[in-house]
Amino acid sequence: MKERDMNRRQFLRQLGLGSASAFSLMAMNPLQAFGARRESSPFGPVPEAPLMTYRKQNGTGENISLLGFGMMRLPREQEQVNELVDYAIAHGVNYFDTAPMYGGGRNEGVTGAALSRHPRDKYYVATKMSNQNQALWDFDKAKEMYENSFRQLRVDYIDYYLLHSIGGGGINNLKGRFIDNGLLDFLLKEREAKRIRHLGFSYHGDVAAFDWLLDHNDEYHWDFVQIQMNYLDWRHAGRGRRRSDADAEYLYNRLEKLGIQVVVMEPIRGGALANVNDEIKAQLQAVRPDDSPATWGFRWVGSHPNILTTLSGMNRMEHLEENVRTFSPLQPCTDAENELLARIADQMAGFPTIGCTTCAYCMPCPYGVDIPGNFAFYNKAVTEKLLPLPNPSDANYGERQDAFIKAYREAIPAEKRATTCTDCGQCLAKCPQQIRIPNQMSRIVELTRKRRK
Numbered sequence: 503m504k505e506r507d508m509n510r511r512q513f514l515r516q517l518g519l520g521s522a523s524a525f526s527l528m529a530m531n532p533l534q535a536f537g538a539r540r541e542s543s544p545f546g547p548v549p550e551a552p553l554m555t556y557r558k559q560n561g562t563g564e565n566i567s568l569l570g571f572g573m574m575r576l577p578r579e580q581e582q583v584n585e586l587v588d589y590a591i592a593h594g595v596n597y598f599d600t601a602p603m604y605g606g607g608r609n610e611g612v613t614g615a616a617l618s619r620h621p622r623d624k625y626y627v628a629t630k631m632s633n634q635n636q637a638l639w640d641f642d643k644a645k646e647m648y649e650n651s652f653r654q655l656r657v658d659y660i661d662y663y664l665l666h667s668i669g670g671g672g673i674n675n676l677k678g679r680f681i682d683n684g685l686l687d688f689l690l691k692e693r694e695a696k697r698i699r700h701l702g703f704s705y706h707g708d709v710a711a712f713d714w715l716l717d718h719n720d721e722y723h724w725d726f727v728q729i730q731m732n733y734l735d736w737r738h739a740g741r742g743r744r745r746s747d748a749d750a751e752y753l754y755n756r757l758e759k760l761g762i763q764v765v766v767m768e769p770i771r772g773g774a775l776a777n778v779n780d781e782i783k784a785q786l787q788a789v790r791p792d793d794s795p796a797t798w799g800f801r802w803v804g805s806h807p808n809i810l811t812t813l814s815g816m817n818r819m820e821h822l823e824e825n826v827r828t829f830s831p832l833q834p835c836t837d838a839e840n841e842l843l844a845r846i847a848d849q850m851a852g853f854p855t856i857g858c859t860t861c862a863y864c865m866p867c868p869y870g871v872d873i874p875g876n877f878a879f880y881n882k883a884v885t886e887k888l889l890p891l892p893n894p895s896d897a898n899y900g901e902r903q904d905a906f907i908k909a910y911r912e913a914i915p916a917e918k919r920a921t922t923c924t925d926c927g928q929c930l931a932k933c934p935q936q937i938r939i940p941n942q943m944s945r946i947v948e949l950t951r952k953r954r955k
């Protein structure tokens with residue numbers, strides 16, 4: 503459909519956010535929020551015996567499932583979490599990733615309760631030092647967080663331990679959190695004592711911090727590193743809209759040269775690669791009619807040999823089932839498929855989306871702005887080509903803007919809209935994607951400002 507032919511009804515239907523807060527939708531799961539495919543059995547039955555693809559951990563030789571379970575967005579009920587974890591383990595998933603800061607501090611405990619119902623040798627658990635808040639740079643407070651992880655997870659050793667979200671605030675921040683206070687020396691000793699079996703870090707943001715840690719690899723001997731990697735971020739990370747960017751291609755290749763295995767986060771970029779527009783969907787379906795866009799994203803990541811595991815946040819059974827099918831076993835992308843995805847990434851890089859993965863690290867906003875909800879709405883409008891960008895040759899611009907404003911008001915309650923942003927800047931340091939949040943809020947405000955008659 504041509505943009506100029508779009509009327510309000512069609513716009514609202516396509517935007518499809520209804521009257522619920524977009525954040526409440528996105529907080530559950532990006533796939534679920536925008537209606538990614540979830541037919542019950544599009545690929546036939548889930549295999550009875552695990553056919554999962556595994557990768558060998560370089561040092562210990564242990565087999566890690568190429569599909570890892572990102573626990574950040576879990577259902578509220580423990581029973582539902584248990585059911586997901588049981589299914590995952592029964593189908594060969596053995597890597598579970600959590601952090602003290604997830605789920606308002608509940609996530610490690612919920613994860614520990616679910617996992618501890620299984621024999622300890624059936625799973626590998628990853629957790630992190632989430633001391634991003636400066637009040638936790640103090641050694642004793644950080645150590646308390648570390649010790650609490652053992653209690654919450656009900657374990658006496660942690661399989662994979664990460665310095666959480668390195669890069670925000672650059673090298674100074676890194677040194678304040680881990681080096682100057684002696685925390686990294688302590689964690690290295692914990693690895694020697696085998697209470698930490700593998701030590702690594704997760705990276706977002708300023709590439710100088712990533713490079714600094716790898717420049718010191720002779721000293722630290724990183725066992726693994728977690729990076730954001732997907733076919734869009736491979737060569738288009740941030741696309742100039744973040745404060746500092748490094749393409750996943752650079753990160754992956756640097757790690758591969760050093761022989762450090764990679765754990766991947768955001769393989770479908772917070773759901774953006776699962777919710778591609780109809781044009782892109784048609785290009786993918788022409789090649790593999792039965793595969794969802796999400797499956798393409800996972801296959802692309804899993805095709806890289808230096809990946810240890812690919813984290814997916816799965817809070818609904820149908821997502822877990824679909825992902826288990828994708829990885830049981832993984833069918834690597836062919837050269838032609840890789841070329842197609844590179845072309846699609848180039849197309850998507852032209853979209854003026856905001857690089858929000860809806861992780862909600864920035865929440866709550868002290869003034870009530872639903873930050874990921876606003877960005878999710880905006881991105882959906884961009885992807886579906888529904889943004890009312892002023893265009894003198896567009897005779898229907900006024901109608902399109904009215905439709906955009908109406909849909910926005912239906913999706914985001916007044917007290918959560920971009921207009922309530924005061925530019926206080928408190929969210930800035932919390933965003934792992936380095937998004938200039940208040941600036942982007944202004945952009946949304948501008949789009950929703952009523953035209954003068």
Ligand code: SF4
Pocket residue numbers: 867868869870871873922923924925926927928929930939940943
């Ligand atoms: S800058 Fe805006 S969005 Fe960010 S915390 Fe302040 S009011 Fe909230």
Ligand code: SF4
Pocket residue numbers: 857858859860861862863864865873874877932933934935936937939
């Ligand atoms: S703005 Fe940043 S911190 Fe907030 S949800 Fe988006 S990516 Fe996460």
